[in-house]
Amino acid sequence: MSRPFLEVKDLNVRFETDDGIVQAVTDSSFSLEAGKTLGIVGESGSGKSVTSLALLGLHRTRSNAKVTGEIWLDEQELVSASDADVRGLRGGKMSMIFQDPLSAMHPYFTVGSQIVEAYRVHHPGVNKKVARERAIDMLARVGIPQPARRFNDYAHQFSGGMRQRAMIAMALVNDPKLLIADEPTTALDVTVQAQILDLIRDLQAEFGSAVIMITHDLGVVAELADEVLVMYGGKVIEKGPTIDLFQRPQHPYTWGLLGSMPRLDREVRDRLIPVKGSPPSLINLPSGCAFHPRCPYAGRNGDRSFTEVPVLTGGVHSVACHMPPEERNRLFQEDIAPNL
Numbered sequence: 001m002s003r004p005f006l007e008v009k010d011l012n013v014r015f016e017t018d019d020g021i022v023q024a025v026t027d028s029s030f031s032l033e034a035g036k037t038l039g040i041v042g043e044s045g046s047g048k049s050v051t052s053l054a055l056l057g058l059h060r061t062r063s064n065a066k067v068t069g070e071i072w073l074d075e076q077e078l079v080s081a082s083d084a085d086v087r088g089l090r091g092g093k094m095s096m097i098f099q100d101p102l103s104a105m106h107p108y109f110t111v112g113s114q115i116v117e118a119y120r121v122h123h124p125g126v127n128k129k130v131a132r133e134r135a136i137d138m139l140a141r142v143g144i145p146q147p148a149r150r151f152n153d154y155a156h157q158f159s160g161g162m163r164q165r166a167m168i169a170m171a172l173v174n175d176p177k178l179l180i181a182d183e184p185t186t187a188l189d190v191t192v193q194a195q196i197l198d199l200i201r202d203l204q205a206e207f208g209s210a211v212i213m214i215t216h217d218l219g220v221v222a223e224l225a226d227e228v229l230v231m232y233g234g235k236v237i238e239k240g241p242t243i244d245l246f247q248r249p250q251h252p253y254t255w256g257l258l259g260s261m262p263r264l265d266r267e268v269r270d271r272l273i274p275v276k277g278s279p280p281s282l283i284n285l286p287s288g289c290a291f292h293p294r295c296p297y298a299g300r301n302g303d304r305s306f307t308e309v310p311v312l313t314g315g316v317h318s319v320a321c322h323m324p325p326e327e328r329n330r331l332f333q334e335d336i337a338p339n340l
Contacts, residue, residue: 003072004031005210006055006178011069013050013059013234020283024050026234028069029312032227034177037204037211039225039242041218041257045279047234048214049099052180055212056096057086073178092122095176097200099183101167105155111166112136112151119173138169142199161192165199172203179204180212185220197224218261222246230254233280233290237310240317250319250328252295255336289322297323297331 013025025047032038040048050059055073059065060083071078073094078086098104105114115135120126126134132151139147142165155163164184171179181200185193201224204211213224221228221242228245230238230253238251249255256275277294280286288306292298298305301322310320321328 005034006032007072009070014066016064036226039221040229042231046231094178095171097181101163142169179209182214237320
């Protein structure tokens with residue numbers, strides 16, 4: 001039986017600091033088929049971006065980082081692979097759209113020259129003229145007007161939306177089979193956000209890439225993702241098909257995320273309800289279920305929520321929660337669904 005295009009098994013990422021060990025990602029497992037989109041959601045500090053950087057092997061440059069587990073990309077295991085092998089895949093077979101293109105792009109080189117460099121690294125036999133034509137073509141395909149002229153501009157000469165488009169052009173110049181988008185619409189106005197999301201969707205259909213969309217915006221996930229991964233305190237606490245997760249969420253934290261999301265398809269009666277409290281410290285995680293200090297239902301399971309770490313169970317739509325499924329479903333239908 002062949003593996004999914006991307007399969008992550010028991011991924012752990014730790015950082016040794018002066019204050020203690022940061023448990024950034026703990027025992028995370030998920031998979032993604034080619035041509036599909038996985039949305040990863042959660043608050044800041046939940047482990048979303050650390051997971052994506054682990055997939056690209058970018059923690060290898062940090063002496064205080066330790067990554068364990070397995071990452072299989074198209075039948076190739078990356079955690080145990082050599083630095084040279086991972087570098088050969090990064091930017092070619094797998095690529096990333098970073099959150100802030102102004103800091104991700106070099107300020108001293110033109111946008112076009114950076115795209116050319118990204119292309120020639122993986123096509124060493126290609127001359128500069130062919131690489132330049134490829135870069136201009138990619139700038140045109142992501143919707144940048146007058147691409148031949150803008151090829152010679154610097155990142156600071158582009159608007160926020162144009163910089164993000166240029167970053168997407170650079171990420172896609174080598175036709176990657178895995179594209180990771182880390183908050184690709186942050187700090188963009190809503191019109192540009194919609195254009196960027198449409199662009200990613202169209203280019204995915206053209207290239208057949210598997211896409212991981214990392215965001216805190218559930219609206220983006222609802223629009224693009226086939227499956228959703230909910231992270232909290234460095235762990236996957238719920239995952240499942242997008243429609244199922246939005247219609248029948250199983251974890252109280254997911255209920256809180258959905259309850260804090262504005263809706264445009266119904267009359268606004270009350271203020272949005274935020275998730276009470278703050279995300280936990282990844283140096284000193286709470287015992288038992290990491291969400292229990294913020295969970296209004298933690299006391300329903302005796303002391304299990306305070307002492308025992310819940311295991312992700314449930315098949316296609318799985319959840320890490322001590323409450324029995326029947327009680328979760330009843331609470332959702334009676335208390336949560338009417339207010340979403």
